[in-house]
Amino acid sequence: MEIKRVGFVGLGIMGAPMAANLLKAGFALTVWNRTPSRMEPLTKAGAAAADSPAGVAAASEVTITCVSDSADVEEVMLGPGGVIEGAPVGSIAIDCSTIAPPVARGVHDALAARGVAMLDAPVSGGDAGAKAGTLAIMVGGDERVFERCRPIFEAMGKTIVHVGPAGSGQVVKACNQVAGGLNLLAMAEAIALARGAGVDPAKMLEVVSSGAAGSWMLANLGPRAIRGDFAPGFMVELMQKDLRIVQQTADGVHLPLPGTALVQQLFRVLEAQGRGRDGTQALVDALAHLAGPLPAPGD
Amino acid sequence: MEIKRVGFVGLGIMGAPMAANLLKAGFALTVWNRTPSRMEPLTKAGAAAADSPAGVAAASEVTITCVSDSADVEEVMLGPGGVIEGAPVGSIAIDCSTIAPPVARGVHDALAARGVAMLDAPVSGGDAGAKAGTLAIMVGGDERVFERCRPIFEAMGKTIVHVGPAGSGQVVKACNQVAGGLNLLAMAEAIALARGAGVDPAKMLEVVSSGAAGSWMLANLGPRAIRGDFAPGFMVELMQKDLRIVQQTADGVHLPLPGTALVQQLFRVLEAQGRGRDGTQALVDALAHLAGPLPAPGD
């Protein structure tokens, strides 16, 4: 049976445009946000407002959450007034936050015990992708539940892949951040070498981006990095949050990820400068900093 | 004035198809190779054979060299019977090998002192690109000399960029290997995490390749790596040779490249196993090895 009533909890920089796309796609939408004022644009556009995540869930066949971290997901899903208190047996919860895989599995199991299915469905593509409805969505959980929810995902994203059982979506998101972080380091070291050895980094990017050493980061963030545009697509401090999840996941399975560990340490160079809210392309400055003038002794 | 007579020194896995493409494009070609039998396919197709690099240069307006490393380039360019002994004043030498930038500048200067111009023009794209004539070519040296040689480059490659004065082509090639090496590590760590955390790496590649963490390596070598296909596009031992040039270049300008240094150390794990002639995608096995069973104590 086709799903019509969808709920959305967490109307931040990602959640708000994702919810708006659901509304445009014709779903009956109920929303909740901790700061109520952020609900207004959506209620004006036809959404109903609930007074808690439980209220959202009570009104919806599928309730989506999109919040900051593991603790927030546990609270809006399982805490007082949480989804678990309102969700009807047989309904579905989808979490689009990026959190630790074991937490995702824990929430899945707690909801399952109450007859509520859950998918972990972290997204990639930034606020631009959220607005354009072109997100990549990596989904873990029961495959039939995933198939039932496909029209919902298609209203929000473009690359939509079921990657395995509960928690798998979060694992794939962790893999995504591993690859992204190291591709950023590739970009930063290549630019540093070009500059250090006296070659125009723009010329370097022109050749290297087009070949076997090319990447999305090099082609899209490289040019911004070399002209000193550090406006965030994705912020350093959010990357660090995600990389903490990566190390926690890797630690849990005793997997060494030495490159990713190095990336984390280098992003700390930026955080130490108060640049946690710059875009991740600022990593190029962390490398430049290593080769830049030392502060005078005694500073 | 249009260049017609071109020479080619070094008919290896890259040089032979590059020379063949020059012949197809209508240039009058003279060739030389240390192992004479490798000249046969070209002489049968209409090339002339010389008995030394000097002989090639004497017969050519432009002489191209494509050999293994810095010492080989110095020998075929400047050694006994080398290009320098035969090249007419006003002719041009192009070196397509990947070598250390200071060596490229040294050869450039030695030739310049004898009235011979030189371009350093390392290529990227592997033997497949050499055959198809789709190489990326990054060219350092005098810009007017570059423009005169453009038809020659266009017979061999697709992305052709003049990147700066003598040595700049080699610097950009070094940047290319920095980016490529770290993108390979990105691929290897992402696959290791997927496997370690119990997710199908093919599903992971499907999502991650398409987004902001995507790269040529992930899309092209990732699938080969996970099905255990380690046939070389580009061999581990050649990558290591190039990464030594990178560190030498970075060392010369006191530039720290910690990520690239780590990549080199991890490739040694493969070399220690006698897998230096595997393709670089084997890096995924070096990571897997870190998490695999230790040999019994005492082994």
Added chain:
Amino acid sequence: MEIKRVGFVGLGIMGAPMAANLLKAGFALTVWNRTPSRMEPLTKAGAAAADSPAGVAAASEVTITCVSDSADVEEVMLGPGGVIEGAPVGSIAIDCSTIAPPVARGVHDALAARGVAMLDAPVSGGDAGAKAGTLAIMVGGDERVFERCRPIFEAMGKTIVHVGPAGSGQVVKACNQVAGGLNLLAMAEAIALARGAGVDPAKMLEVVSSGAAGSWMLANLGPRAIRGDFAPGFMVELMQKDLRIVQQTADGVHLPLPGTALVQQLFRVLEAQGRGRDGTQALVDALAHLAGPLPAPGD
């Protein structure tokens, strides 16, 4: 006024001999342990047994805790039946566990609000040092409180240093593990290089230990490592626990510690082999493993 009545909570591999030394030094000792049987040797020797940490604290002027991690300290100090429920106003709590500095400060503040002073006093020296009473003890907290407790510390350790306000003891312990971890890596890489280059590592240790590159680890654990004796002085999995605290502490102040991050990743190689309970000198095997034979493809 001289302290006579001391309590001890947590009679594990470290706590039991530390408590025994207090008894030998003439303090009136009250003890508690989660597994009651571990109290017997001490009660037979004259200690009183309480039925909770609160009971210990009620009977003592100074209550010492020595448990596993941050959560355990919070529980025995602040949880139901915890020290906070029994400790008289004006009494002192000392925590000898190794935990995160911010948790130490949090427990300090919670106890202070109830009129109970607290020192964080992690130790170094292993169970051998605990038995011999030769531990190094690094103490954070109020200096006058520290001076009052000095006779207690002197009954358990040899190098006893007040290093700063609350939490400072834990910071210094974190520094100790940073230095220790990297000294172990120094030992492991030096041994690997000797072996790899065909030199007897025992001869190498003989020279290197005596000079400017010498360390306690090299002199004491190096010989064990090369003869394959991996019996724990200090276990890999406890080192990893401590290094997690280090990274958490460094992350909180945005401090990059790239060497320590690498050490953590290499210890994971051992954990992946089920060797988490080996001594930390097993790091030499993680390095050897990198250079050892790869498992056959498909394994």
Added chain:
Amino acid sequence: MEIKRVGFVGLGIMGAPMAANLLKAGFALTVWNRTPSRMEPLTKAGAAAADSPAGVAAASEVTITCVSDSADVEEVMLGPGGVIEGAPVGSIAIDCSTIAPPVARGVHDALAARGVAMLDAPVSGGDAGAKAGTLAIMVGGDERVFERCRPIFEAMGKTIVHVGPAGSGQVVKACNQVAGGLNLLAMAEAIALARGAGVDPAKMLEVVSSGAAGSWMLANLGPRAIRGDFAPGFMVELMQKDLRIVQQTADGVHLPLPGTALVQQLFRVLEAQGRGRDGTQALVDALAHLAGPLPAPGD
């Protein structure tokens, strides 16, 4: 038969005091140095001056060389006017320079072909140790030759160990630099963490130096580092020279040394600041630099 006539080639910061100690010990000394003026103090004290390394060797039973790097050793040993041209059959050459093990073996073999024995005998202990005659000397080569030369070594050093066949001395010196470099990183990261987390690093050093995480570097260079005394015991640029030998040696046997590779990259941070002639304890500033204020964008 007792050795009486000893030659010394290379009277630099290390060689001059080593030669002086031989003179004091009663050996008949012949010397040579590229810059002749540096021979004067020794000739005034009774040494004879030769006009070439060959001249030194012709006058000596044992000729010692102590120069800068591999190329210098090859020149003074095997080049025109080199030791090989003057050394009598049955005489002995000892090289005290720090060079690549394969070069040491190559020189050994070239001399052996002319009936001249050779020991590689790099030293550790700095100019202070050279003056005091307390160097550690690690000797590779034939054991009987070593025993014959023991009185010579005892005139210059204190810890004197025969570590294996030709080249082994240089391997052990490489191991020494691996351990020393990582112990320096241990010192630097421990100090950075103390400072970053607000604890007096002197207090930290006081505790940590005395225990299982202690090292010569921590105890001797730590206090200098924290008070900003960067006068060289051993210079950054010499350490980097030695670490290049280490990587070359490890590369030759396909041995990954990821920690040492990181140390090299961090020393480059200092070299980039023009601090190559500071003492190695300046590594603490490279770490501090990572966490220090970034130059303003555009700088």
